[in-house]
Amino acid sequence: MTVKPLALDRLYRPADLSRLAFATTADLEPIDGLVGQARAAEAIDFGTRVEHPGFNLFVIGPQGARMQDAVKALLVAQAATKPRPNDWVYVNNFTDPERPIAIELPPGRARAFQQAMHELIDDLQSALPAVFQSEDYQTRRGAIDEAFQRKQAEAFAALREKAGTQDIGILRTPLGFALAPVKEGQVVPPDEFATWPEARRQAVQAAIATLEKDLEHIVHQIPKWEKQRRDEVRELNRETAKFAVDQQIDEAKADFTDIARVTRHIETVRADLVENVAMFVAKGEEGEEGVDELRPGTPFDRYEVNILVTQDGREPGVPIIEELHPTLGNLIGRIEYLSRRGVLTTNFRLVKAGALHRANGGYLLLDARAVLMEPFSWTALKRTLRRGEIAIEDISRFIGLTSTASLEPDPIPLKVKVVLFGDRLLYFLLAAYDPELGEHFKVLADFENDLARTPETEAILARLVAGIAGRNGLRPFDRDAVALVLEHAARLADHAGKLSLVVEQLREVLIEADFCARDAAREVVARSDVESALAARIRRAARIRDRAQEVILEKVALIDTAGTHVGQVNGLSVTELGGFAFGRPTRITCRVRPGSGKVVDIEREVELGGPVHSKGVLILSGFLAGHYALDTPMSLFASLVFEQSYAGVEGDSASSAELYALLSALAEAPLRQDLAVTGSVNQHGAIQAIGGVNEKIEGFFDICRARGLTGTQGVLIPEANVQHLMLRADVIAACEAGSFAIYPVATIDDGIALLSGRAAGRRATDGRYPPDSLNGQVEARLRAFASIRRDFARQGGKDTGP
Numbered sequence: 087m088t089v090k091p092l093a094l095d096r097l098y099r100p101a102d103l104s105r106l107a108f109a110t111t112a113d114l115e116p117i118d119g120l121v122g123q124a125r126a127a128e129a130i131d132f133g134t135r136v137e138h139p140g141f142n143l144f145v146i147g148p149q150g151a152r153m154q155d156a157v158k159a160l161l162v163a164q165a166a167t168k169p170r171p172n173d174w175v176y177v178n179n180f181t182d183p184e185r186p187i188a189i190e191l192p193p194g195r196a197r198a199f200q201q202a203m204h205e206l207i208d209d210l211q212s213a214l215p216a217v218f219q220s221e222d223y224q225t226r227r228g229a230i231d232e233a234f235q236r237k238q239a240e241a242f243a244a245l246r247e248k249a250g251t252q253d254i255g256i257l258r259t260p261l262g263f264a265l266a267p268v269k270e271g272q273v274v275p276p277d278e279f280a281t282w283p284e285a286r287r288q289a290v291q292a293a294i295a296t297l298e299k300d301l302e303h304i305v306h307q308i309p310k311w312e313k314q315r316r317d318e319v320r321e322l323n324r325e326t327a328k329f330a331v332d333q334q335i336d337e338a339k340a341d342f343t344d345i346a347r348v349t350r351h352i353e354t355v356r357a358d359l360v361e362n363v364a365m366f367v368a369k370g371e372e373g374e375e376g377v378d379e380l381r382p383g384t385p386f387d388r389y390e391v392n393i394l395v396t397q398d399g400r401e402p403g404v405p406i407i408e409e410l411h412p413t414l415g416n417l418i419g420r421i422e423y424l425s426r427r428g429v430l431t432t433n434f435r436l437v438k439a440g441a442l443h444r445a446n447g448g449y450l451l452l453d454a455r456a457v458l459m460e461p462f463s464w465t466a467l468k469r470t471l472r473r474g475e476i477a478i479e480d481i482s483r484f485i486g487l488t489s490t491a492s493l494e495p496d497p498i499p500l501k502v503k504v505v506l507f508g509d510r511l512l513y514f515l516l517a518a519y520d521p522e523l524g525e526h527f528k529v530l531a532d533f534e535n536d537l538a539r540t541p542e543t544e545a546i547l548a549r550l551v552a553g554i555a556g557r558n559g560l561r562p563f564d565r566d567a568v569a570l571v572l573e574h575a576a577r578l579a580d581h582a583g584k585l586s587l588v589v590e591q592l593r594e595v596l597i598e599a600d601f602c603a604r605d606a607a608r609e610v611v612a613r614s615d616v617e618s619a620l621a622a623r624i625r626r627a628a629r630i631r632d633r634a635q636e637v638i639l640e641k642v643a644l645i646d647t648a649g650t651h652v653g654q655v656n657g658l659s660v661t662e663l664g665g666f667a668f669g670r671p672t673r674i675t676c677r678v679r680p681g682s683g684k685v686v687d688i689e690r691e692v693e694l695g696g697p698v699h700s701k702g703v704l705i706l707s708g709f710l711a712g713h714y715a716l717d718t719p720m721s722l723f724a725s726l727v728f729e730q731s732y733a734g735v736e737g738d739s740a741s742s743a744e745l746y747a748l749l750s751a752l753a754e755a756p757l758r759q760d761l762a763v764t765g766s767v768n769q770h771g772a773i774q775a776i777g778g779v780n781e782k783i784e785g786f787f788d789i790c791r792a793r794g795l796t797g798t799q800g801v802l803i804p805e806a807n808v809q810h811l812m813l814r815a816d817v818i819a820a821c822e823a824g825s826f827a828i829y830p831v832a833t834i835d836d837g838i839a840l841l842s843g844r845a846a847g848r849r850a851t852d853g854r855y856p857p858d859s860l861n862g863q864v865e866a867r868l869r870a871f872a873s874i875r876r877d878f879a880r881q882g883g884k885d886t887g888p
Contacts, residue, residue: 118557171447175393180354454512554596672731
């Protein structure tokens, strides 16, 4: 069958905007959200509404699909219909300060609780010193001190009187009290005392010994009296403090009688205030001003309230939190420290909320790759979801760097819907290697890369373009500009019958087209602006492509675009670097000789060929064995190589080109060098579809155009790839002028006939190919190889060949 070049309408499918009547996108109703994502939308709706544990979402799709924005827009509507979650605060644990207490409050009440406690302590810092400086307190305190002094004075007076009757005096020395004989009110010197009669001295010494026991008893009583005084002062302080505190505490409690945990905490504060009133009085006596005594780390912050999460001032509904930097601390919360006199200290006021706290009751959006890249975050997230509560963990303990006391705050019950975003490969790898993934993320939402191209879907995408332009503050796009954007979306989808849903790529084109229109001082973006933007994008990224074409045009890399050659064909490959893909021709050659039936892939032999490429070459042996000389052992040695290829080769898209080169070498039939070939082949000789067909055609076209189009040049592509064609305008123009052609090929026979200019030939009723057909010559050559091998064996030669 003679292969005809494709008609022009098969090379490019223009947009059909007949379903929309508009001049510019300003006339269109914008559309946002999940366009063409019915499957994903259904999964997201299910995952966000099911309440059971483990039914969190894992959203996957292509990069640039802006999945986060689309899902967030869908969640906003659902979040607004749900009641706001409760507030959470941490307060001091007066029994065990290292274990702060978590208290749950109704939405928006945390701020009022914090303010009430702040005002309570602020008021008491003024009220308590005033009460303790009052006349009543000072009088009662003075009475206690006076009673102590009087009791002490009376005891010493009685002892002094008793000693005086015996001519003995009580002396106060630096070392304490001492007893000594006196005469006429003066202490008797030791020398004089020594002259006294022995009997008198002994009597004085006996009296002094008795009085010393009395003095010792009094001295021992003084600490007891002092303790009694302190107890009485302490009780007076309690009574006075309770009198001052009770009214303030009752006022603070009045607004929270409906919250039992809060009232219990305030009662605990009451008891602690009474016991620790001294620090308020001491502060009042110091009279310092300008010092914030309620900052973290000061004695008074024990009575403060640390708001962890509050709904005060937020929109109705549950929160939607997106954490872009999910470190362990940012995810589950952290404990901060203050340096005081060279020592790190902390308390409950330095407990900080994480994303899970802020999203509690609502939705938490995380990038899966970012979570996995942060140490401990992935395991902490799974552990938190399994426990159903948020426990703040200090990362320094995990890595053995704890050098100071830390806290163990009360865990907070967790009720959150986690939405992870990632690419498909990452999800499938996690599913394969982390068995816990299915336990915590049971709902998969898979975003489509594209949608079927119909007039209806083109109208939807046109409205999406209007929405992107509006959201980004771009100029309106006219009808022809929108049409080109839709056609570019089909090119991005690598399919004339589909439209890409990778929104970010379209957005970039729209922004750049708007820039071109601004430079041209146009208020409306025209088709020419979109063309300029697309051309500029290619030009910025095409340096490597241009260098690759340059080495071909300078004949450093050998590629023929005219003439014929035996065992040589132009294959086509695609290179993608940094998101830019381009095609380039590669010379494929083949040499044959008699052998043991082995087709050698030189790329594989030197480990430059990947497994898929090697599979494609091995298929060639199956094709030969099943099509030629069926009654004769395969006695062929063939070597195939990508000439001047110095990097790895992967994929089977060149397998048909390799087979053409092999058949040409066997039949000694020259192949046209003005044609290039792409397409894989199976063992039955059917040409199969490949990727990057547009880039491959354009890559060969660029070389031909640079050397001069002859009118005979073209590209053979698989027939199945015709539906993917969305070629550049210059390629279409060349095809229209008859200077270039695209040939759809269904079988190897069709392709070899076009390349060689000779009929491939079919087996006749006698089972043989026509002798003058190319297949007939291939079969004859293989039989000749077999005969040579048999003759060699009969002559006693040892077959050690390839």
